[in-house]
Amino acid sequence: MSTYEESFERPRRLEDLSISLGRPERLPPLKRLLPRGFLGRSVLILLLPLVLLQVISAWVFYDRHYDTTTWRLAQGLAGDVEMMVRLLGSPEMPEERALALSQHIFWLRAEVVPGGQLGVSVEPRFGSILHERLETALMERLGPRFAIDTVSLPKDVQIQVNLGDSLLNLEVSRKRLFSVTTYIFLMWMVGSSIVLFVVAFLVMRIQVRAITRLAQAADSFGKGRDLPDFTPEGADEVRQAAAAFIQMRERIKRQIQQRTTMLAGVSHDLRTPLTRMKLELAMLRDAPEIASLKQDVQQMERMIEGYLAFARGEGGEETKLTFLADLVDRAVADARREGATVDLHMEQPVTLPLKPEAFRRCLSNLIANGARYGKLVSLRVGLRHGGVEILVDDDGPGIPQEQREEVFKPFVRLEDSRNPDTGGTGLGLSISRDVAHSHGGELTLSESPLGGLRARLWLPI
Template sequence: MCSRPTSAWRMHKPPRERLPVWLRRAWPQSLLGRLSLVMVAGLLVTQLTASAIWASQLRAKAQVEAQSASLYMANGAAGAIRYFRSLPANYRLLQIQQLREMGGTRFFVNLNSSYVPVREIAPHPLARSVIDTIGAALKTDLPHSPSFHLAFAWPDQLVVSGDDVRLADLPDAWVQHILLLKPDPAPILVIQTEIEPGNWLYMAALMPNPYFLSGNDPLAWDRLALQGLSLAVVLLLCLLVVRSITRPLAALSDAAAAFGQDERAPPLPETGSREFINTARAFSAMRERIQRYIEDRERLFISISHDLRTPITRLKLRSELLDDESLRNEFEEDLDELDMMVKGALQCVKDSDIHENPAEIKLDALLGRLVRSAQLAGHTVAWQAAGMTVRAKPLALKRAVGNLLDNALFYGQRAEIRTYSAPGTVTIAVRDHGPGVPEDAFASLFDPYVRLAHGRERNDGGMGLGLGIARGIIEAHDGQLILENHPEGGLNAIIRLPA
């Protein structure tokens, strides 16, 4: 039988990185998800960085062009102000009328008796820079002039005179060659200054590049659409490449899992990249070698069982011919020990290498048979049906639970079996009412042929193999075997299987 456990045994996992909960939840578990996330994040960062650099360069270029255009507009506006200031007051309206009939000049010009309020466009850094540059240039060229009022306004909201006449109310001939109104309106620069008391010169004009405010916007919908389209195409291609890489790895993982559970999986297809083809060939060769090794091991132990039992039996017969009774007893003890070791080794190989197909198992039926067998043998076992099922190999699971129950009965005299479920798991707990275990030898709990003093006193015929066999069976089902001292005394052996 198996050795008495000596300490609480728990599954120790490697330390996880101390990451925020939201980051651990967002981090994908599959290789496809991780590669996709890394590539998407890399492309997005690259695209955003390139867009930021491009936008910075575009803004710098727009600033230089706007400064040059501002000086040009300021020079023209200063010349027009000088010209109208030099004309007699009676000739100014006549000159303005002649300019309108001729098709106008660069500026739409009007005379008003007072300042005309202008509804400005939304604040914009480049527009403010243009206004500041033109205002400073006008003050430099016309140092003795009163203050200048500059603003940008949209054509449909522009008022050109004090009697609330709007730009749209003027004849087309007056403005069609000066101000661009259709099809796409552009902001209009308005300059107002008092050339003499009670006479305000009103000038309106477009910048050399009328759309200078929108031309440097990196977030324009057409640019965003182009960048989004290119990013989507690149991401789609990257995802296709990543999927083509990870799909063979998933097939390799499934084949390895099937081989670990003794299932006959089809051979891996030798398609894809050269590295995967080499990996598939190496895995297939490894699987064949392991399979041959397992078959050779089975034949070896069968041969050992046959070859060793015959000389052991022969030696036992010959020991009966010894006259010295003490020497004969020593020979018989050694032969019994050798026979027990052979049986234990064969049991270990047999119980840890069970070839059967997984099936849906009703735990009540399986545990009920084990409990009834123990009760017929005179043992006390407490158990209550729970109506649970689990998918496993029937004989293998029966051997694992049977080994734990035998331990509990040998070392604790009476046992309790409980079954309960948790999200994703089904748990079978086998508790004894023995003295519990010390804390100084748990590292060797599952080593074969390791038995503590308490175990040897209660069961001198055991070989210390049952726990290792049980753990191997449970782990082959992707489960866990946890041994711990029960708070109320005794040992508690917990089997956790996937639901």
């Protein structure tokens, strides 16, 4: 692969094209986690307080309501267990009668095992408020002569009480130790939060859509495209910004139209005396003085055309979808008819929204600039960095790096680096960059692999 092809193919950073949006290349770790869009950040602003509120509410509920409710239910169950122990120990109450009362009144499934041995309490691996509160309540009522199991059965809790010569086994439903208001509260809290979040998200998306449409309208207008159906919408501040944009757009259009009208008059007024001068000079006999005057008139015509082309810009040309290959072929064909040697290479066909004549003038200026100061012009067109990249290289003397931005200023010619005998008014590169900017792109200069100057034109797709 040649040096030129390597230079064209190797990856380039975004800032090399001068199209960076001002975002830092490397962000701090915290900013990398944050959303970049306005909608994402707005949702985050809504979500963080909502989540914080849910966490605080859940903690307060868990620490206060749930803990207190579980403690009172455990105390009630411990009281029923103590009553059963007292009934079984009373000589006036038969054992069968006490067990029947346990089932029907206390909702305790009871069984007396003669000579049974008291087991060991079984508690959850990670602890449980239910186990702790029930164990504390039974300790207050019965002392250390009991054991509980809150793990083995999924729906019941097992309690064993040492009666001395026998063992009392009890099974009680977990519902007696658990309040359903816990689930109701959590479901209501989470459900209402989800509903509020969805409503807030939809409202924020509508507001962000208005801002997005305003940004798209401004971007389209900056690229020379118009949005006639754009109307202010959204919040008052967004409507105010949209109305200000519409007024600014109308003022700019009016200013451009007035300038174009004035330039048309200037063009007519200047060309009329020049035409008379050319006719009068043509009627005179040939002489060295007459030839010099004719050259001066021709130079004045070129200067006036250059000035008008720079001031006129793109005029009232409308943007339309254009097949880029046809436009490039026309510009190259025009340059070859003028005697330029142009090597063209296009990677793939691309269709873009362009102002055809303005963009063709931009390409023609770049090709003519390379042909004026070099013997060979190489033109490469390809897709790069999310857009179309056009490289125009020549083998001329080039431009020093510190002076490359100066040549984009109107009427500037670098006599030290370019041949002063060549024509031109110093407006070609200025016109080309203006056309590139009007299409949302960028035009930069750098050193060419051919030894001369490289003009890099980038357009967004």
